[in-house]
Amino acid sequence: MISPVRPPARRIAALFGTVALALAAGGCGDGTDNGSATDKVTSITALDYYTDEAEHAQWSERLSACGETAGVKVKHSSVPGPSLVPKVLQQASSRTLPDLLMLDNPDLQQIAQTGALTPLDQYGIDSSGFAKGILSAGTYEGKVYGLAPTVSTIALVYNKDMLSEAGVAVPRTWDELKAAAAKLTRPGRYGMAVDANATFEGSWQFLPFLWSNGGDEKRLDTPQAAQALQLWVDLVKSGSMSKSVLNWNQADLHDQFVAGKAAMMVNGPWRIPAMNELKNLRWGVAPIPVPRAGQTPVTPLGGEVWTVPQNASKAKQEKAAQVVACLNDPANMLAQAKQRFTVPSRAAVAAQYAQQVPSMAAFVKSVEEARSRTSELGVKWPKAATGIYTAIQLALTGEQTPQEALKHAQQIATSS
Structure with missing residues (x-):
């Protein structure tokens, strides 16, 4: 799942110089072990943002198991998502x-840029079989610095009973989506729901519509981008989608959907466990509708990558790399995917998973063509994301046309 909140860009930029100077002055570490790779290492530290008690416990167990394989104890700690990048830069x-x-994964670029991470190829970690987009998410300037054991993306989640009662087929194209949403809309219920709020989460939800129509984050003020935004405007204008989507996040979409107030929504697989608990809710998942029949949707990749930071102790780096390799082996990928409702990053494991967990098949299919948000712009992605969600807000409130809003978005994306 993605983190919608990021630390202020200016604060990050201000820390870059300090980080670079510190790295130039010497390696990173706690100072207790600065010997060679042959030094005896009994423990290593691990940091993530899994502060949820259940998730933290799951990852502690997995890290401990991989640490045991590597012959070390893993001391695992977590900080809240918005605090992770500032903390890492300070460290x-x-x-x-x-x-x-x-x-x-969108944060890897800015951390790798500081020189704080080590390329994983120097440890001989096997990255074969990973989808191109997934490897891209962990790559900076041609080198792989992070690997994601599993990933996620978004798809169309629909209420089977509502579609059946309305005589509506699962929409595959934009025209079908507009027609289906209109037929499914009635008092107290909207046909469609998206997250259009003023955060990176709103930008994340818009990307499948932008990318699948041939739009590009490198140039936001194009006809392709305007057509994608016009689709969302049309859904709100027609009454098929609530104006409240301007304030809803992905958790809100889920709440609207399970309460029967939205017949369809764009959301991720992390909602499946909660939906599975509702015995009266019959739901399905399909790829996000595309502009024209026969196209394949292009969706954004979510998920986290594991990295090996620069350290004064080469021995600790080697042990950490062994843990990364363990987390990314096929058996661990499959186990993590089943536990967390995510998609294994190796294509062969993902195919096996789709057969074993049919509710994840649409997400597995979407991951095949999914893109990293930073693959085109690298560290400049946050500005483009800000431009995108600003344009969404301006267009859906009617303050500007999609064309005008996206012209403004391009200005934001290219501002210094």
Whole structure:
């Protein structure tokens, strides 16, 4: 799942210089072990943002098991998502980075840019069989710095009973989506729901519509981008989608859907466990509708990558790399995917998973063509994301046309 909140860009930029100077002055670490790769290492530290008690416990168990394989104890700690990047930059500047670091995949670029991470190829970690988009999410300037054991994306979730009662087929194209949403809309219920709020989550939800129509984050003020935004405007204008989507996040979409107030929504597989608990809710998942029949939707990749930071101790780096390799082996990928309702990053494991967990098949299919949000713009992605969600707000409130709003978005994306 993605983290919708990011630390202020200016604060991050201000820390870059400090981090670079510190890294130039010497390696990172806690100072207790600065020997060679043959030194005896009994423990390493790991940092992530899994503060939820259940998730933290799951990851502690998995890290411990992989640590045992590597012959070390893993001391696992977590900080809230919005705090992770600032903390990592501060640790880099003070040379106190953990030995093993998890990052939300869009954040890898800015951390790798500081020189705080080590390329994984130097440890001989096997990255074969990973989808191109997934490897891209962990890559900076041609080198792989992070690997994601599993990933996620978004798809169309629909209420089977509502579609059946309305005589509506699962929509595959934009025209079908508009027609289906209109037929499913009635007092107290909207046909369609998306997250259009003013955060990176709103931008994330818009990307499948932008990308599948040939739009590009490198140039937001194009006819292809305007057509995608016009689709959302049309859904709101027609009454098929609530104006409240301007304030809803993905959790809100889920609440509307399970309460019967939305017949369809765009959301991720992390909602499946909660939906499975509702015995009276019959739901299905399909790929996000595309502009024209026969096209394949292009969706954004979510998920976290595990990295090995620079450290004064080469021995600790080697042990951390062994844990990364363990987390990314096929058996662990499959186990994590089943536990967390995510998609294994190796294509062969993902195909096996889709057969074993049919409710995840649409997500597995979408991941095949999914893209990293930073693959085109790298560290400049946050500005484009800000431009996108600003344009969505302006267009859906009627303050500007999609064309005008996206022209403004391009200005934001290219501002200094």
